[in-house]
Amino acid sequence: MSAVAYREAAGGGLWSRMSLGQKQVLWAWSFLAVPLVFYVVIRFWPTFQAFYLSVTDWTITKPASFVGLENYGRLIEDSLFWQVFRNTFLYLILGTPISLLISFVVAYYLDRVRFMHSFIRALYFLPFLTTAAAMAWVWRWFYQPVPIGVINDLLSSFGIPQQPFLRSTSQALPAVLAPAVWAGLGFQIIIFLAGLRAIPVTYYEAARIDGLPEGAILRKITLPLLKPTLVFLVVFSSIGFLRIFDQVYNINTNDPGGPLNSTKPLVLMIYQTAFSSYEMGYAAAQTVVLFLILLVISLVQLRLMRDR
Protein backbone atom coordinates (compact mmCIF):
# COMPACT_ATOMS: atom_id res chain seq x y z
CA MET A 1 0.00 0.00 0.00
CA SER A 2 2.59 2.51 1.05
CA ALA A 3 4.97 1.25 -1.66
CA VAL A 4 2.30 1.87 -4.27
CA ALA A 5 1.61 5.33 -2.93
CA TYR A 6 5.33 6.07 -2.94
CA ARG A 7 5.76 4.93 -6.52
CA GLU A 8 2.77 6.96 -7.65
CA ALA A 9 4.10 10.02 -5.91
CA ALA A 10 7.53 9.51 -7.46
CA GLY A 11 6.07 8.91 -10.92
CA GLY A 12 3.77 11.88 -10.60
CA GLY A 13 6.68 13.88 -9.33
CA LEU A 14 8.86 13.03 -12.30
CA TRP A 15 6.01 13.71 -14.73
CA SER A 16 5.13 17.03 -13.08
CA ARG A 17 8.80 18.06 -13.00
CA MET A 18 9.05 17.57 -16.80
CA SER A 19 8.69 20.66 -18.99
CA LEU A 20 5.88 20.82 -21.53
CA GLY A 21 8.42 20.24 -24.30
CA GLN A 22 9.83 17.11 -22.64
CA LYS A 23 6.33 15.72 -22.16
CA GLN A 24 5.62 16.34 -25.84
CA VAL A 25 8.74 14.41 -26.83
CA LEU A 26 7.72 11.50 -24.62
CA TRP A 27 4.21 11.47 -26.11
CA ALA A 28 5.61 11.61 -29.64
CA TRP A 29 7.87 8.60 -29.18
CA SER A 30 5.19 6.60 -27.42
CA PHE A 31 2.90 7.25 -30.43
CA LEU A 32 5.66 6.14 -32.78
CA ALA A 33 6.82 3.08 -30.81
CA VAL A 34 4.59 0.40 -32.34
CA PRO A 35 4.74 1.79 -35.90
CA LEU A 36 8.55 2.01 -35.75
CA VAL A 37 8.80 -1.64 -34.75
CA PHE A 38 6.48 -2.47 -37.66
CA TYR A 39 8.52 -0.50 -40.21
CA VAL A 40 11.79 -2.00 -39.02
CA VAL A 41 10.56 -5.61 -38.94
CA ILE A 42 8.15 -5.64 -41.92
CA ARG A 43 9.79 -3.11 -44.25
CA PHE A 44 13.48 -2.38 -43.58
CA TRP A 45 14.69 -5.79 -42.46
CA PRO A 46 13.01 -7.60 -45.42
CA THR A 47 14.50 -5.03 -47.81
CA PHE A 48 18.04 -5.88 -46.67
CA GLN A 49 17.14 -9.54 -46.65
CA ALA A 50 15.95 -9.34 -50.29
CA PHE A 51 19.31 -7.89 -51.33
CA TYR A 52 21.10 -10.56 -49.33
CA LEU A 53 18.99 -13.41 -50.77
CA SER A 54 19.78 -12.22 -54.28
CA VAL A 55 23.43 -13.18 -53.75
CA THR A 56 22.64 -16.65 -52.35
CA ASP A 57 21.53 -19.94 -53.87
CA TRP A 58 18.62 -20.39 -51.42
CA THR A 59 16.00 -22.91 -52.49
CA ILE A 60 13.16 -24.36 -50.44
CA THR A 61 15.17 -27.50 -49.65
CA LYS A 62 18.66 -26.05 -49.34
CA PRO A 63 19.77 -23.39 -46.81
CA ALA A 64 21.15 -20.20 -48.31
CA SER A 65 24.85 -19.94 -49.06
CA PHE A 66 26.68 -16.99 -50.58
CA VAL A 67 27.30 -17.23 -54.32
CA GLY A 68 28.26 -13.64 -55.15
CA LEU A 69 26.74 -12.19 -58.31
CA GLU A 70 26.08 -15.59 -59.86
CA ASN A 71 22.28 -15.05 -59.96
CA TYR A 72 22.71 -11.75 -61.79
CA GLY A 73 25.12 -13.35 -64.27
CA ARG A 74 22.60 -16.11 -64.87
CA LEU A 75 19.87 -13.50 -65.40
CA ILE A 76 21.86 -11.72 -68.12
CA GLU A 77 22.36 -15.01 -69.96
CA ASP A 78 18.75 -16.14 -69.50
CA SER A 79 16.91 -15.64 -72.78
CA LEU A 80 13.58 -15.92 -70.93
CA PHE A 81 14.58 -12.91 -68.82
CA TRP A 82 15.13 -10.76 -71.91
CA GLN A 83 11.81 -11.90 -73.37
CA VAL A 84 10.14 -11.00 -70.07
CA PHE A 85 12.00 -7.70 -69.93
CA ARG A 86 10.73 -6.86 -73.40
CA ASN A 87 7.14 -7.85 -72.49
CA THR A 88 7.23 -5.75 -69.32
CA PHE A 89 8.32 -2.69 -71.26
CA LEU A 90 5.71 -3.35 -73.94
CA TYR A 91 3.03 -3.26 -71.23
CA LEU A 92 4.51 0.03 -70.06
CA ILE A 93 5.05 1.82 -73.37
CA LEU A 94 1.71 0.72 -74.82
CA GLY A 95 -0.36 0.96 -71.65
CA THR A 96 0.71 4.33 -70.25
CA PRO A 97 0.27 6.57 -73.35
CA ILE A 98 -2.90 4.84 -74.54
CA SER A 99 -4.64 5.00 -71.16
CA LEU A 100 -3.54 8.58 -70.49
CA LEU A 101 -4.64 9.79 -73.92
CA ILE A 102 -8.08 8.22 -73.59
CA SER A 103 -8.58 9.39 -70.02
CA PHE A 104 -7.46 12.94 -70.81
CA VAL A 105 -9.81 13.26 -73.78
CA VAL A 106 -12.72 11.89 -71.72
CA ALA A 107 -11.92 14.14 -68.74
CA TYR A 108 -11.46 17.22 -70.95
CA TYR A 109 -14.93 16.89 -72.44
CA LEU A 110 -16.59 15.48 -69.33
CA ASP A 111 -15.42 18.55 -67.42
CA ARG A 112 -17.70 20.72 -69.57
CA VAL A 113 -20.69 18.42 -69.40
CA ARG A 114 -23.35 19.39 -66.88
CA PHE A 115 -26.24 17.16 -68.01
CA MET A 116 -26.01 13.80 -66.18
CA HIS A 117 -22.40 14.59 -65.31
CA SER A 118 -22.06 12.33 -62.30
CA PHE A 119 -23.90 9.47 -63.99
CA ILE A 120 -21.53 9.47 -66.97
CA ARG A 121 -18.56 9.83 -64.64
CA ALA A 122 -19.81 6.80 -62.71
CA LEU A 123 -19.96 4.72 -65.91
CA TYR A 124 -16.26 5.38 -66.53
CA PHE A 125 -15.30 4.95 -62.90
CA LEU A 126 -17.04 1.63 -62.12
CA PRO A 127 -14.40 -0.65 -63.73
CA PHE A 128 -11.80 0.83 -61.37
CA LEU A 129 -13.65 -0.78 -58.44
CA THR A 130 -13.53 -4.28 -59.90
CA THR A 131 -11.24 -7.13 -58.90
CA ALA A 132 -8.57 -7.60 -61.59
CA ALA A 133 -8.46 -11.37 -61.04
CA ALA A 134 -12.23 -11.60 -61.65
CA MET A 135 -12.22 -9.29 -64.68
CA ALA A 136 -9.44 -11.29 -66.32
CA TRP A 137 -11.90 -14.19 -66.48
CA VAL A 138 -14.60 -11.98 -68.04
CA TRP A 139 -12.19 -10.79 -70.72
CA ARG A 140 -10.89 -14.31 -71.23
CA TRP A 141 -14.46 -15.30 -72.04
CA PHE A 142 -14.81 -12.31 -74.41
CA TYR A 143 -11.74 -13.46 -76.37
CA GLN A 144 -13.01 -17.00 -76.98
CA PRO A 145 -13.76 -18.14 -80.54
CA VAL A 146 -17.38 -18.19 -81.79
CA PRO A 147 -19.99 -19.10 -80.65
CA ILE A 148 -18.94 -18.27 -77.07
CA GLY A 149 -16.68 -15.26 -77.52
CA VAL A 150 -18.49 -11.92 -77.58
CA ILE A 151 -15.81 -10.04 -79.54
CA ASN A 152 -15.40 -12.68 -82.25
CA ASP A 153 -19.18 -12.90 -82.48
CA LEU A 154 -19.37 -9.16 -83.05
CA LEU A 155 -16.56 -9.31 -85.62
CA SER A 156 -18.25 -12.11 -87.55
CA SER A 157 -21.52 -10.19 -87.68
CA PHE A 158 -19.59 -7.46 -89.52
CA GLY A 159 -18.00 -10.08 -91.75
CA ILE A 160 -14.54 -9.67 -90.21
CA PRO A 161 -12.54 -12.92 -89.94
CA GLN A 162 -12.05 -14.60 -86.57
CA GLN A 163 -9.15 -13.40 -84.48
CA PRO A 164 -7.10 -15.79 -82.31
CA PHE A 165 -6.46 -13.19 -79.52
CA LEU A 166 -5.06 -15.13 -76.54
CA ARG A 167 -3.90 -18.00 -78.75
CA SER A 168 -1.61 -15.85 -80.87
CA THR A 169 1.87 -14.77 -79.80
CA SER A 170 1.41 -11.35 -81.40
CA GLN A 171 -2.17 -10.58 -80.27
CA ALA A 172 -2.03 -12.01 -76.76
CA LEU A 173 -0.09 -9.18 -75.12
CA PRO A 174 -2.41 -6.36 -76.29
CA ALA A 175 -5.37 -8.61 -75.40
CA VAL A 176 -4.06 -8.97 -71.83
CA LEU A 177 -3.27 -5.27 -71.66
CA ALA A 178 -6.80 -4.19 -72.65
CA PRO A 179 -8.48 -5.14 -69.33
CA ALA A 180 -5.65 -3.43 -67.42
CA VAL A 181 -6.11 -0.20 -69.39
CA TRP A 182 -9.89 -0.49 -69.08
CA ALA A 183 -9.81 -0.89 -65.30
CA GLY A 184 -7.39 2.00 -64.80
CA LEU A 185 -9.20 4.64 -66.89
CA GLY A 186 -11.71 5.60 -64.19
CA PHE A 187 -9.01 6.57 -61.70
CA GLN A 188 -7.09 8.60 -64.26
CA ILE A 189 -10.23 10.41 -65.42
CA ILE A 190 -11.11 11.39 -61.84
CA ILE A 191 -7.58 12.69 -61.21
CA PHE A 192 -7.60 14.63 -64.50
CA LEU A 193 -10.99 16.13 -63.59
CA ALA A 194 -9.60 17.25 -60.24
CA GLY A 195 -6.58 18.75 -62.00
CA LEU A 196 -8.73 20.55 -64.57
CA ARG A 197 -10.94 21.97 -61.88
CA ALA A 198 -7.94 23.30 -59.96
CA ILE A 199 -7.08 25.64 -62.87
CA PRO A 200 -8.46 29.12 -62.03
CA VAL A 201 -11.39 30.14 -64.26
CA THR A 202 -9.88 33.64 -64.60
CA TYR A 203 -7.11 32.21 -66.83
CA TYR A 204 -9.70 30.94 -69.28
CA GLU A 205 -11.71 34.14 -69.13
CA ALA A 206 -8.60 36.19 -69.85
CA ALA A 207 -7.73 33.93 -72.79
CA ARG A 208 -11.24 34.22 -74.24
CA ILE A 209 -11.17 37.99 -73.91
CA ASP A 210 -7.90 37.94 -75.86
CA GLY A 211 -9.73 35.90 -78.48
CA LEU A 212 -7.56 32.76 -78.23
CA PRO A 213 -9.09 29.77 -80.06
CA GLU A 214 -9.92 26.60 -78.08
CA GLY A 215 -6.88 24.73 -79.41
CA ALA A 216 -4.52 27.46 -78.27
CA ILE A 217 -6.16 27.62 -74.83
CA LEU A 218 -5.62 23.87 -74.52
CA ARG A 219 -1.96 24.10 -75.54
CA LYS A 220 -0.99 27.32 -73.76
CA ILE A 221 -3.04 27.14 -70.57
CA THR A 222 -4.64 23.79 -69.81
CA LEU A 223 -1.73 21.44 -70.58
CA PRO A 224 1.06 23.47 -68.92
CA LEU A 225 -1.01 23.98 -65.77
CA LEU A 226 -1.90 20.30 -65.77
CA LYS A 227 1.74 19.22 -65.73
CA PRO A 228 1.90 18.14 -62.05
CA THR A 229 -1.23 16.01 -62.54
CA LEU A 230 0.22 14.58 -65.74
CA VAL A 231 3.57 13.71 -64.12
CA PHE A 232 1.79 12.03 -61.20
CA LEU A 233 -0.40 9.96 -63.53
CA VAL A 234 2.47 9.00 -65.84
CA VAL A 235 4.48 7.70 -62.89
CA PHE A 236 1.52 6.10 -61.13
CA SER A 237 0.33 4.23 -64.21
CA SER A 238 3.86 3.33 -65.34
CA ILE A 239 4.45 1.65 -62.00
CA GLY A 240 1.11 -0.13 -62.33
CA PHE A 241 1.90 -1.51 -65.80
CA LEU A 242 5.43 -2.55 -64.77
CA ARG A 243 3.96 -4.57 -61.90
CA ILE A 244 1.16 -6.18 -63.92
CA PHE A 245 0.37 -9.69 -62.65
CA ASP A 246 -3.26 -10.46 -61.69
CA GLN A 247 -4.64 -10.12 -65.23
CA VAL A 248 -1.82 -12.08 -66.88
CA TYR A 249 -1.96 -14.90 -64.37
CA ASN A 250 -5.75 -15.34 -64.63
CA ILE A 251 -6.31 -14.83 -68.33
CA ASN A 252 -4.30 -17.94 -69.21
CA THR A 253 -4.16 -20.32 -66.26
CA ASN A 254 -3.19 -23.33 -68.41
CA ASP A 255 0.08 -21.68 -69.31
CA PRO A 256 0.45 -18.41 -67.36
CA GLY A 257 2.37 -15.87 -69.42
CA GLY A 258 1.83 -17.89 -72.60
CA PRO A 259 1.56 -18.64 -75.41
CA LEU A 260 5.33 -19.19 -75.62
CA ASN A 261 5.99 -16.63 -72.85
CA SER A 262 4.69 -13.86 -75.11
CA THR A 263 2.67 -12.21 -72.32
CA LYS A 264 4.91 -13.00 -69.33
CA PRO A 265 5.81 -9.90 -67.27
CA LEU A 266 8.62 -9.67 -64.72
CA VAL A 267 6.39 -10.19 -61.67
CA LEU A 268 5.02 -13.43 -63.12
CA MET A 269 8.57 -14.65 -63.80
CA ILE A 270 9.45 -13.82 -60.17
CA TYR A 271 6.40 -15.73 -58.97
CA GLN A 272 7.19 -18.81 -61.06
CA THR A 273 10.91 -18.82 -60.21
CA ALA A 274 10.13 -18.60 -56.51
CA PHE A 275 6.99 -20.73 -56.14
CA SER A 276 7.07 -23.16 -59.05
CA SER A 277 10.84 -23.78 -59.38
CA TYR A 278 11.55 -22.84 -55.73
CA GLU A 279 14.73 -21.00 -56.72
CA MET A 280 14.36 -18.27 -54.13
CA GLY A 281 17.83 -16.78 -54.56
CA TYR A 282 17.37 -16.41 -58.31
CA ALA A 283 13.89 -14.94 -57.80
CA ALA A 284 15.32 -12.44 -55.30
CA ALA A 285 17.79 -11.22 -57.93
CA GLN A 286 14.81 -10.63 -60.27
CA THR A 287 13.02 -8.60 -57.59
CA VAL A 288 16.12 -6.43 -57.23
CA VAL A 289 15.99 -5.74 -60.98
CA LEU A 290 12.32 -4.73 -60.62
CA PHE A 291 13.28 -2.45 -57.74
CA LEU A 292 16.00 -0.79 -59.84
CA ILE A 293 13.58 -0.16 -62.73
CA LEU A 294 11.03 1.41 -60.39
CA LEU A 295 13.75 3.46 -58.71
CA VAL A 296 14.81 4.98 -62.04
CA ILE A 297 11.18 5.92 -62.77
CA SER A 298 10.77 7.55 -59.34
CA LEU A 299 13.97 9.55 -59.82
CA VAL A 300 12.80 10.73 -63.24
CA GLN A 301 9.55 11.85 -61.57
CA LEU A 302 11.40 13.84 -58.91
CA ARG A 303 13.45 15.47 -61.65
CA LEU A 304 10.37 16.39 -63.69
CA MET A 305 8.56 17.78 -60.65
CA ARG A 306 11.54 20.00 -59.79
CA ASP A 307 11.68 21.40 -63.33
CA ARG A 308 8.23 22.92 -63.18
Add this chain to the structure above:
Amino acid sequence: MKAAASSPSLAMPNIRPGRILAWTLLFIGGVIMVTPLLFMISTSLKDASQVYDLRVIPEAPTLDNYIEILGDGRFTRWLINSAIIAVIVTLSNVFFDSLVGYTLAKFRFRGRYIVFIAILSTLMIPTEMLVLPWYLMASQFGWIDSYWGIMFPGMMTAFGTFLMKQFFEGVPDDFLEAARIDGLNEFTIWWKIAMPLVTPALSALAIFTFLGNWTAFFWPLIVTTSAELYTLPVGLSSFAVEQSIQWEKIMTGASIATLPTLIIFLFLQRYIVRGVMLAGLKG
Protein backbone atom coordinates in the same frame (compact mmCIF):
# COMPACT_ATOMS: atom_id res chain seq x y z
CA MET B 1 -14.22 42.94 -78.54
CA LYS B 2 -15.44 42.04 -75.10
CA ALA B 3 -19.06 42.32 -76.11
CA ALA B 4 -18.47 40.36 -79.30
CA ALA B 5 -16.86 37.51 -77.39
CA SER B 6 -19.57 37.24 -74.77
CA SER B 7 -22.68 37.72 -76.88
CA PRO B 8 -22.67 34.31 -78.67
CA SER B 9 -22.80 32.49 -75.34
CA LEU B 10 -25.71 34.67 -74.30
CA ALA B 11 -27.56 34.03 -77.53
CA MET B 12 -27.07 30.27 -77.44
CA PRO B 13 -26.95 29.10 -73.87
CA ASN B 14 -25.37 25.66 -73.66
CA ILE B 15 -27.22 24.01 -76.51
CA ARG B 16 -24.66 23.92 -79.28
CA PRO B 17 -24.40 21.04 -81.76
CA GLY B 18 -20.77 20.44 -80.68
CA ARG B 19 -21.87 19.94 -77.11
CA ILE B 20 -24.61 17.51 -78.02
CA LEU B 21 -22.13 15.52 -80.10
CA ALA B 22 -19.56 15.51 -77.25
CA TRP B 23 -22.21 14.43 -74.77
CA THR B 24 -23.42 11.61 -77.02
CA LEU B 25 -19.89 10.31 -77.63
CA LEU B 26 -19.09 10.46 -73.91
CA PHE B 27 -22.28 8.58 -73.16
CA ILE B 28 -21.54 5.86 -75.74
CA GLY B 29 -18.00 5.55 -74.37
CA GLY B 30 -19.40 5.18 -70.85
CA VAL B 31 -21.79 2.45 -71.96
CA ILE B 32 -18.87 0.61 -73.62
CA MET B 33 -16.96 0.91 -70.33
CA VAL B 34 -19.65 -0.92 -68.37
CA THR B 35 -20.39 -3.48 -71.10
CA PRO B 36 -18.04 -6.13 -69.64
CA LEU B 37 -19.82 -5.75 -66.29
CA LEU B 38 -23.26 -6.00 -67.92
CA PHE B 39 -22.25 -9.15 -69.79
CA MET B 40 -20.79 -10.65 -66.63
CA ILE B 41 -23.97 -10.06 -64.65
CA SER B 42 -26.31 -11.08 -67.46
CA THR B 43 -24.46 -14.36 -68.05
CA SER B 44 -24.52 -15.12 -64.34
CA LEU B 45 -28.33 -15.02 -64.64
CA LYS B 46 -28.47 -17.53 -67.50
CA ASP B 47 -28.47 -21.31 -67.35
CA ALA B 48 -25.97 -23.42 -69.29
CA SER B 49 -28.22 -23.74 -72.35
CA GLN B 50 -28.54 -19.94 -72.74
CA VAL B 51 -24.85 -19.09 -72.52
CA TYR B 52 -24.40 -19.12 -76.29
CA ASP B 53 -27.24 -16.62 -76.64
CA LEU B 54 -25.29 -13.40 -76.29
CA ARG B 55 -28.23 -11.07 -75.63
CA VAL B 56 -27.58 -8.77 -72.67
CA ILE B 57 -31.08 -9.22 -71.23
CA PRO B 58 -31.44 -12.93 -70.42
CA GLU B 59 -34.52 -14.57 -71.91
CA ALA B 60 -35.32 -16.48 -68.73
CA PRO B 61 -33.28 -14.96 -65.90
CA THR B 62 -32.56 -17.34 -63.05
CA LEU B 63 -30.70 -17.15 -59.76
CA ASP B 64 -29.85 -20.87 -59.90
CA ASN B 65 -26.13 -20.24 -60.42
CA TYR B 66 -25.98 -18.06 -57.33
CA ILE B 67 -27.95 -20.54 -55.26
CA GLU B 68 -25.69 -23.39 -56.36
CA ILE B 69 -22.42 -21.52 -55.89
CA LEU B 70 -23.25 -19.86 -52.58
CA GLY B 71 -24.86 -23.12 -51.43
CA ASP B 72 -21.66 -25.13 -51.69
CA GLY B 73 -20.18 -23.02 -48.89
CA ARG B 74 -16.77 -22.19 -50.31
CA PHE B 75 -17.72 -18.79 -51.69
CA THR B 76 -19.42 -17.81 -48.45
CA ARG B 77 -16.22 -18.73 -46.62
CA TRP B 78 -14.08 -16.71 -49.07
CA LEU B 79 -16.48 -13.74 -48.82
CA ILE B 80 -16.18 -13.80 -45.04
CA ASN B 81 -12.38 -14.17 -45.20
CA SER B 82 -12.05 -11.22 -47.58
CA ALA B 83 -14.44 -9.05 -45.58
CA ILE B 84 -12.71 -9.72 -42.25
CA ILE B 85 -9.25 -9.14 -43.69
CA ALA B 86 -10.17 -5.98 -45.59
CA VAL B 87 -11.98 -4.49 -42.56
CA ILE B 88 -9.21 -5.23 -40.04
CA VAL B 89 -6.44 -3.95 -42.33
CA THR B 90 -8.49 -0.82 -43.06
CA LEU B 91 -9.08 -0.10 -39.36
CA SER B 92 -5.40 -0.65 -38.61
CA ASN B 93 -4.37 1.76 -41.37
CA VAL B 94 -6.89 4.40 -40.33
CA PHE B 95 -5.60 4.18 -36.75
CA PHE B 96 -1.84 3.86 -37.17
CA ASP B 97 -1.30 5.87 -40.36
CA SER B 98 -3.16 8.83 -38.90
CA LEU B 99 -1.43 8.47 -35.51
CA VAL B 100 2.00 8.54 -37.17
CA GLY B 101 0.96 11.23 -39.65
CA TYR B 102 -0.33 13.39 -36.79
CA THR B 103 2.82 12.90 -34.71
CA LEU B 104 5.04 13.85 -37.64
CA ALA B 105 2.88 16.87 -38.51
CA LYS B 106 2.20 18.31 -35.05
CA PHE B 107 5.01 17.39 -32.64
CA ARG B 108 8.44 19.02 -32.56
CA PHE B 109 11.16 16.61 -31.45
CA ARG B 110 14.64 15.56 -32.46
CA GLY B 111 14.61 12.70 -34.97
CA ARG B 112 11.27 13.71 -36.47
CA TYR B 113 12.74 14.39 -39.89
CA ILE B 114 14.69 11.12 -39.94
CA VAL B 115 11.59 9.11 -39.01
CA PHE B 116 9.64 10.87 -41.76
CA ILE B 117 12.29 10.22 -44.42
CA ALA B 118 12.69 6.61 -43.28
CA ILE B 119 8.96 5.92 -43.61
CA LEU B 120 8.72 7.80 -46.90
CA SER B 121 11.66 5.82 -48.32
CA THR B 122 9.69 2.59 -47.99
CA LEU B 123 7.45 3.90 -50.81
CA MET B 124 10.38 3.18 -53.14
CA ILE B 125 10.42 -0.52 -52.26
CA PRO B 126 8.03 -2.59 -54.41
CA THR B 127 5.95 -5.19 -52.58
CA GLU B 128 7.25 -7.87 -54.94
CA MET B 129 10.73 -7.40 -53.53
CA LEU B 130 9.56 -7.96 -49.95
CA VAL B 131 7.39 -10.93 -50.77
CA LEU B 132 10.19 -13.51 -50.53
CA PRO B 133 11.43 -12.34 -47.09
CA TRP B 134 7.80 -12.11 -45.91
CA TYR B 135 7.20 -15.64 -47.11
CA LEU B 136 10.32 -16.79 -45.24
CA MET B 137 9.12 -14.95 -42.13
CA ALA B 138 5.59 -16.37 -42.42
CA SER B 139 6.85 -19.94 -42.76
CA GLN B 140 9.27 -19.57 -39.84
CA PHE B 141 6.59 -18.22 -37.52
CA GLY B 142 3.81 -20.51 -38.77
CA TRP B 143 1.78 -17.69 -40.35
CA ILE B 144 1.18 -19.53 -43.64
CA ASP B 145 -2.56 -20.19 -43.98
CA SER B 146 -3.70 -17.72 -41.36
CA TYR B 147 -5.51 -14.37 -41.41
CA TRP B 148 -2.51 -12.75 -39.77
CA GLY B 149 -0.27 -14.14 -42.50
CA ILE B 150 -2.40 -12.48 -45.18
CA MET B 151 -2.76 -9.21 -43.25
CA PHE B 152 0.57 -8.44 -41.60
CA PRO B 153 2.38 -6.83 -44.57
CA GLY B 154 -0.33 -4.19 -45.00
CA MET B 155 -1.16 -3.19 -41.43
CA MET B 156 0.46 0.23 -41.99
CA THR B 157 1.45 2.00 -45.19
CA ALA B 158 3.78 4.87 -45.96
CA PHE B 159 1.23 6.17 -48.49
CA GLY B 160 -1.46 6.47 -45.80
CA THR B 161 0.97 8.04 -43.33
CA PHE B 162 2.07 10.61 -45.87
CA LEU B 163 -1.52 11.39 -46.86
CA MET B 164 -2.59 11.89 -43.24
CA LYS B 165 0.48 14.01 -42.41
CA GLN B 166 -0.44 16.37 -45.27
CA PHE B 167 -3.94 16.80 -43.89
CA PHE B 168 -2.97 17.17 -40.23
CA GLU B 169 -0.59 19.96 -41.25
CA GLY B 170 -3.69 21.92 -42.25
CA VAL B 171 -5.22 21.63 -38.76
CA PRO B 172 -4.62 24.92 -36.89
CA ASP B 173 -2.36 24.62 -33.81
CA ASP B 174 -4.70 26.91 -31.83
CA PHE B 175 -7.32 24.15 -31.66
CA LEU B 176 -4.82 21.75 -30.13
CA GLU B 177 -3.41 24.40 -27.76
CA ALA B 178 -6.89 25.21 -26.48
CA ALA B 179 -7.46 21.52 -25.75
CA ARG B 180 -4.11 21.33 -23.93
CA ILE B 181 -5.08 24.29 -21.74
CA ASP B 182 -8.30 22.45 -20.94
CA GLY B 183 -6.10 19.65 -19.58
CA LEU B 184 -6.79 16.97 -22.19
CA ASN B 185 -3.97 14.48 -22.69
CA GLU B 186 -2.24 14.21 -26.06
CA PHE B 187 -3.94 10.96 -27.06
CA THR B 188 -7.39 12.43 -26.42
CA ILE B 189 -6.45 15.60 -28.30
CA TRP B 190 -5.51 13.50 -31.35
CA TRP B 191 -8.49 11.18 -31.15
CA LYS B 192 -11.23 13.64 -30.12
CA ILE B 193 -10.07 16.99 -31.55
CA ALA B 194 -7.75 16.40 -34.51
CA MET B 195 -9.27 13.26 -36.05
CA PRO B 196 -12.78 14.70 -36.60
CA LEU B 197 -11.19 17.61 -38.50
CA VAL B 198 -9.70 15.34 -41.17
CA THR B 199 -12.63 12.99 -41.86
CA PRO B 200 -12.48 13.51 -45.67
CA ALA B 201 -8.88 12.28 -45.64
CA LEU B 202 -9.76 9.41 -43.33
CA SER B 203 -12.52 8.27 -45.66
CA ALA B 204 -10.17 8.53 -48.64
CA LEU B 205 -7.63 6.39 -46.82
CA ALA B 206 -10.29 3.89 -45.76
CA ILE B 207 -11.65 3.59 -49.31
CA PHE B 208 -8.22 2.97 -50.83
CA THR B 209 -7.15 0.50 -48.17
CA PHE B 210 -10.39 -1.45 -48.32
CA LEU B 211 -10.44 -1.62 -52.10
CA GLY B 212 -6.75 -2.56 -52.26
CA ASN B 213 -7.21 -5.43 -49.83
CA TRP B 214 -10.54 -6.59 -51.23
CA THR B 215 -9.02 -6.99 -54.71
CA ALA B 216 -5.52 -8.13 -53.58
CA PHE B 217 -4.34 -11.24 -55.37
CA PHE B 218 -0.55 -11.61 -55.40
CA TRP B 219 0.30 -11.93 -51.69
CA PRO B 220 -2.82 -13.93 -50.66
CA LEU B 221 -2.04 -16.35 -53.53
CA ILE B 222 1.43 -16.91 -52.10
CA VAL B 223 0.65 -17.09 -48.40
CA THR B 224 -2.43 -19.35 -48.53
CA THR B 225 -2.32 -23.03 -49.45
CA SER B 226 -5.60 -24.41 -48.10
CA ALA B 227 -8.92 -23.46 -49.69
CA GLU B 228 -10.49 -22.46 -46.34
CA LEU B 229 -8.09 -19.54 -46.02
CA TYR B 230 -8.37 -18.23 -49.60
CA THR B 231 -9.55 -14.68 -50.09
CA LEU B 232 -12.27 -14.07 -52.68
CA PRO B 233 -9.94 -13.29 -55.65
CA VAL B 234 -7.73 -16.32 -54.97
CA GLY B 235 -10.73 -18.54 -54.37
CA LEU B 236 -12.43 -17.32 -57.53
CA SER B 237 -9.30 -18.05 -59.55
CA SER B 238 -9.08 -21.64 -58.30
CA PHE B 239 -12.84 -22.10 -58.74
CA ALA B 240 -12.70 -20.82 -62.33
CA VAL B 241 -9.85 -23.19 -63.22
CA GLU B 242 -11.91 -26.08 -61.89
CA GLN B 243 -15.06 -25.01 -63.84
CA SER B 244 -13.02 -24.89 -67.06
CA ILE B 245 -15.61 -23.90 -69.72
CA GLN B 246 -18.76 -23.45 -67.62
CA TRP B 247 -18.75 -19.74 -68.26
CA GLU B 248 -22.08 -19.04 -66.52
CA LYS B 249 -20.59 -20.44 -63.28
CA ILE B 250 -17.37 -18.46 -63.70
CA MET B 251 -19.32 -15.25 -64.40
CA THR B 252 -21.40 -15.86 -61.28
CA GLY B 253 -18.22 -16.20 -59.24
CA ALA B 254 -16.79 -13.05 -60.82
CA SER B 255 -20.05 -11.19 -60.04
CA ILE B 256 -19.93 -12.31 -56.41
CA ALA B 257 -16.37 -10.94 -56.17
CA THR B 258 -17.20 -7.66 -57.90
CA LEU B 259 -20.73 -6.71 -56.88
CA PRO B 260 -19.98 -5.79 -53.23
CA THR B 261 -17.65 -2.94 -54.20
CA LEU B 262 -19.98 -1.78 -56.98
CA ILE B 263 -22.96 -1.69 -54.61
CA ILE B 264 -20.96 0.19 -51.98
CA PHE B 265 -20.05 2.68 -54.72
CA LEU B 266 -23.68 3.29 -55.68
CA PHE B 267 -24.39 4.37 -52.10
CA LEU B 268 -21.20 6.31 -51.43
CA GLN B 269 -20.41 7.67 -54.91
CA ARG B 270 -19.87 11.25 -53.76
CA TYR B 271 -17.48 10.32 -50.94
CA ILE B 272 -15.57 7.82 -53.04
CA VAL B 273 -15.01 10.19 -55.95
CA ARG B 274 -14.00 12.98 -53.56
CA GLY B 275 -11.72 10.57 -51.69
CA VAL B 276 -9.95 9.48 -54.88
CA MET B 277 -9.47 13.11 -55.89
CA LEU B 278 -8.05 14.00 -52.46
CA ALA B 279 -5.68 11.05 -52.36
CA GLY B 280 -4.57 11.64 -55.92
CA LEU B 281 -3.85 15.32 -55.49
CA LYS B 282 -2.19 15.19 -52.07
CA GLY B 283 -0.73 11.71 -52.13
